[in-house]
Amino acid sequence: MSTIVVTGGTGTLGTPLAARLREAGHEVRVLSRHSEHYPVDLRDGRGLDAALAGAEVLVHCASSPRGGDEEAARHLIGAARRAGTVRNLVYISIVGVDVVPFGYYRTKLAVERLLEGSGLGVTILRTTQFHDLVAQVVTTAAKLPVVLLPRGVRVQPIAVGExxxxxxxxxxxxxSGRVPDMGGPEVRPLTDWARTYLAATGSRRPVVGVPLAGRTYAAFVRGGHLAPARAVGRGTFAQFLDRRTAARG
Known part of the structure; x- marks a missing residue:
């Protein structure tokens, strides 16, 4: 069994990942600024050397759309080199980061390139959007009387557990280097996913697709963020909603 470090180990993906690794018998170190055992701030690298001491695998799930991902990656690379024991740095990325000129996607691609050029052993997995993200986007849009979403943008959500x-x-x-992408089992317009979500939550708000402008919108409409040939996910959005409803009683 290995000693595995997980950044973002208390997040949407990191939490189930850490649980699975522990169930498999690994020693798992979850990094967090507020962790009792491994207090780490990826923004400045404090605590990383102690957290990575003796670790063989580092799984990097931490990410922030507000910025700082590239600097965090540089701190991780430096600490992994100093540790001298990290043989595999696993990174979770997003399908389409190399073709959709969305700011957050560009950052994810920049991190991929930093890792690939680090001289460390690297594994990179790209996936389509999580079911949770679709729910979050619709919930935010549904704060208005009419749910306005970009017209013509399709989404291929995947279960975070998978x-x-x-x-x-x-x-x-x-x-393993860059491994095959993972996509969810269904590709549908975001407006359709929104209506499904609203119906499941008892909301009657109307959903309206709004045409937008710009290169990023055009890239999303073309489906650069989709992986229909890699629709390997099994869990559907409807099943996600059923579990969510059951969990809330």
Missing amino acids: VADRLAELATPRP
Whole structure:
């Protein structure tokens, strides 16, 4: 069994991933600024050397749309080099980061390139959007009387648990490089997903698709963020909603 470090180990993906790794018998170190055992701030690298001491695998799930991902990656690379024991740095990325000129996607691509050029053993997995993100987007849009969403943009959501399963398989001391993408089982317009979500939550708000402008919108309409040929996910959005409803009683 290995000693595995997980950044973002208390987040949407990191939490189930850490649980799966522990169930498999690994020693798991979850990094957090407020962790009792491994207090780490990825923004400045404080605590990383102690957290990575003796670790064989590092799974990097932490990310922030507000910025700082590239600097965090540089701190991780430096600490992994100093540790001298990290044989595989596993990174979770997004399908389409190399073709959709969205700011957050560009940052994810920049992190991929930093890792690939680090001289470390690296594994990179790209997936489509999580079911949770679709729900979050619709919830935010539904704060208005009319739910306005970009027209013509399709989404291929995937179950976060399936991504955690795949990352747990990849979290071995042997790096795999860029592995095949993972996509959800269904591709539908975001407006359709929104109506499904609102119906499940008892909301009657109307959903309206709004045409937008710009290169990023055009890239999303073309489906650069989709992976229809890699629709390997099994869990559907309807099943996600059923579990969400049951969990809330």
